[in-house]
Structure formats: C-alpha cells, structure tokens
Amino acid sequence: MNLSVTSPEDGGVYNSSSLYFELASDEYSDFFFLKNASDASGHWLRLCKDAMECEKRTRFSEGENSIAIRAISDDGVIKTEGISFFVDSKKPMIRKTSPARNSFVNQSSDFVVVYTEENVRMVVFRYWTDSERMRTIEQSCPSGKDVECVFSLPEDIESNGEMHYWFEVIDKAGNNKTTMQAEVYIDTTAPKLISFENQTNRRRVKFVIELEEENLEEVYYVDKNEFNPQNEKLCSRLRYGRCTATKSFKSGAHNLDIIAVDKAGNSVMVKKDFEFSV
DSSP, X not given: OOEEEEESOTTEEESOSEEEEEEEEEEEEEEEEXXXXXXXXXXOEEEEEEEEEEXXXXXXXXXXXXXXXXXXXXXXXXXXXXXXXXXXXXXXXXXXXESOTTOEEOTTOEEEEEEEESSEEEEEEEEEETTOOOEEEEEOOOOEEEXXXXXXXXXXXXXXXXXXXXXEEEETTSOEEEOOOEEEEEOOOOOEEEEEEEEEETTEEEEEEEEEOSSEEEEEEEETTSSSOOEEEEESSOBTTEEEXXXXXXXXXXXXXXXEEETTSOEEEEEEEEEEEO
C-alpha cells in the first residue's frame, strides 16, 4: 500500500493556522494523524474512514509542527509518514521608524525601523525623491522583539531636496507590514562662512557672522576657559544672511570655538580658539 501526502507539505511554511490535509492511498483505508510525531503514546485522530482520498481542514499551532500521518487499509496494512511544517499567521508588528516626518537628514543619517517578528525574511526600504521613480533596497535583518533594522542614506541621492520613504517587513510565511510614507528633507551641504567680525566694549562682545545657509539650526560658542564648558547660543536664525548677537562675559580671559550647525546636523567652524580678555 502507498500513502501519498500532498498537503501539508514537508518543510512547508504557511501563513494560516487552518490547513487542509490532502491524502491519498492506492487502497481503501482509514486515515489518521498524530499532532506530536515524537509522542509514541499519543492519541491518533481520525481524518477519513474507508476512502482512497482524504481531504479535511484542521487547525495547527503557531510555529514548528511535526506530525505523523497514518493510513490503515481494510486488510490491516499500516503506512505512516512524518511531516514537519511551520505556521506563522501573524503579521509583523512595526513599533516605530525614524527619522521623523518633516525632519532634516544628511549624508550620515540613518533610516531605522523597529519591529517585532520572530521569522523575518527581509526588510525593504523604499524611497523616492523629486521627479524620480521609486527605488528599493532589500536587507536581511534579525528576528526578535523590538529589533532595529538600519539603512544608510542611499548613495544614489546626490542633491538636496525632498525625500519620501517607507518600510516593509516581510516574514518567511509571506505576511507583511508596511509603514506610512514619511517626507523628510535632504541637506548634505554645511553652512558656508562668508565673514566674521567682532567688537568688544568692556565686558560685552558683539558678534556679526555672515553665512550662506537656508536651514540654520543654531550658531553657538563654547568657552573652553570655563570650568564646565557649555554650548551657548548666539543665533537661531539669520537676518539678511547675518547672525548678529551681543554677549556679556565675566572678567578674565576667554577662548571660544564658534560653530554654525544646520537642521540636518551639518556644521562649520566659524572661529576656532577666538581669544580675548575683558
């Protein structure tokens, strides 16, 4: 007697926990299955009686299933087959993505998706920029809980402008989860220093810094002569291309590094080791 098992397929991966048995024998037989093939004392469940073909839907557990299938012919001949397959009916769960919508990115920025999925097949990063078609980068990333998958700014992006991106996480059973599109702004150009001037009046110092930068975040200084140097803001915007600010300093010697940084994190050293005493 021959026993043919069409479904479940040995080594198969299924995205539903409800599967069909599709069995056949060349003799009229009773068909049974054992949910745990390693349990020799387990209870065999009847699928079909006195048939040459057997089809029946049965529900299985998530994860790895290792079962035994048996056909017993009318004259008592027994044929048994072992089958192993994997069930994953749950979609991946995406926890968060970055960078945030409407934020600025530069050449060193990472694009990150955080997800929970025990059987990841791949993570897909999709993006498009102004007047360009969608592009795709696929990456193998680990399975697990709250896993980070990181992509760098694509090398084919060579100019500043808008960028739309989103992620898709796909598991081994074909379940997938896609994020909403997020728009970010690419700025890979550091602020350009045009001129630096200063005027000292007793303990007050006036700074006039001319820059080329459309997305200024801040111009600040660090006084390296301080016991605990901190970033001290001079300007958070430019007026007619200039940062103009007057600051009071305590008596004594000062040594400043003055830095301009844009919203994407690009920076330029406006003045290094600017020394003066008041």
